[in-house]
Amino acid sequence: MMTYHYPIITIVGANNTGKSFLYNILTKTNEAIVNSVPGFTRDRQYGYGYINKYTYVCIDTGNYYVNDSIFLNKYNQQIKIQTIQAIKEANLVILLIRDNILNTLDYQILQDIRIHNKHILLLVNSNNKIDTKELLSLGCDLYRINLFKNHDIKKLYKILYIFLKQIHKQQNKITFNNITKNNILSNQKYIKIAVVGMPNVGKSTLINRIIKKNRVIIHSTAGTTRNCIIVPMENYYNHYKNIILIDTPGIYKNNYHLNINTYSYMKTITTIKQANIILFIIDGDKKTLYKKDIALIQYIVNQGKSIIIIINKYDLITSNVFHNFKKNLYKIYKYLPVICISAKTGRGCMNIFKLIYQVYNITHEKIKTSKLMHILYDATNNVSPNIYKGRRIKIKFIHIVQYNPLVIMLHGSQVTKLNNNYKRYLINILHDKLGYIGSPIILQYKNNYNPYIH
Secondary structure, eight states, X not given: OXXXXXXXXXXXXXXXXXXXXXXXXXXXXOOSOOOSSTTOOOSOEEEEEEETTEEEEEEEOOOOOOTTOTTOOHHHHHHHHHHHHHHHHOSEEEEEEETTOOOHHHHHHHHHHHHTTOEEEEEEEOSSOOXXXXXXXXXXXXXXXXXXXXXXXXXXXXXXXXXHHHHHHHHTOOOOSOOOHHHHHHOTTSEEEEEEESTTSSHHHHHHHHHXXXXXXXXXXXTOOOSOEEEEGGGTOSTTTTEEEEEOOOOOSOOOSSSHHHHHHHHHHHHHHHOSEEEEEEEGGGOSOOHHHHHHHHHHHHTTOEEEEEEEXXXXXXXXXXXXXXXXXXXXXXXXXXXXXXXXXXXXXXHHHHHHHHHXXXXXXXXXXXXXXXXXXHHHHHSOOOEETTEEOEEEEEEEEETTTEEEEEEEETGGGOOHHHHHHHHHHHHHHHTOOSSOEEEEEEEOOOTTOO
């Protein structure tokens, strides 16, 4: 069980009662995808919120199923286990019901909460008057709110404030009024690792294997993960404290329609932009690179992000298949490291961290201009730049413009007219001489102008 320095509030309830909507209100974010599709939320989602000086952790949960339900298959059982785990971790459980209607499922949830001896706050999400007889007989704190009314939300904050104040006094919890999930992702001390790829390539399996917990639901059904799940390694390891893993939904071949896939697709794109390094997972069992894989890798490169290519399902492929993958990738991206693992058996999984730190350290290492000038001098002596309008292009100076991504400026006469072959040659030389693996190098060009020409 994970430990936090703040009280934990878990939101549970039947389908479409507004759990994810309430989670977004309490965390003041849009992290949870709100959708009218029943059972849209699957994995439990963690977020930080605060009321005045009191900080808390909020957990959004997925579906809940009655024990003897015909829908309680192995897949839905995993979702229910996630919810039970969230209840175990909670200091307060909010049971959200809608329109004054209690069903068999609500009674089942209440029973399971009481087994774990948790404080229950019963919220009726309704705009109408409620019949309190049955609800009060449950022995829970009862309140009626309308999640669309600011007045009711303020009332809920006052209720939670009293509870949080008591918890902080009882357990000496830390008070800090400015922590959110966005703050964690923007904190420079953390290395944000996004696990990206097509559906069913083993992204969630890899994260569960690394942390040795069933933190993320895994299933053979494509699109099991629907939201980005943040997994801080400090909750599981002492020696990887500065790493945050982010599981992302698989990106489908087509994302043209405004549907479930589009919501998940946009979450993945946002996570790519926030991450330091992308672990791009490829299904080795497919034995070939899809055009979509190449397109996604190119998109990540265009964003200036560092990438580590991971060929998963090593237990199902031969070494020849792996070498073919590597050969085909190197034709396009010579500087990207490629590693083969089996997320199912755990083979090679921990080697990923060696590459993560290697790539991260390289991208944060300062490069002297004198070193770049030596590389440029050798490169232009070995292969001269192309000729433009009867004159040889001359590159006279090179320097760093920015890091992460690494942008290098070339100065000289007619350098903007360098052909693509020579540009690729220079980029390959810089990658090789600087040992710059996993990260793109972007070249910019600036011509020298004679001030007396006019």
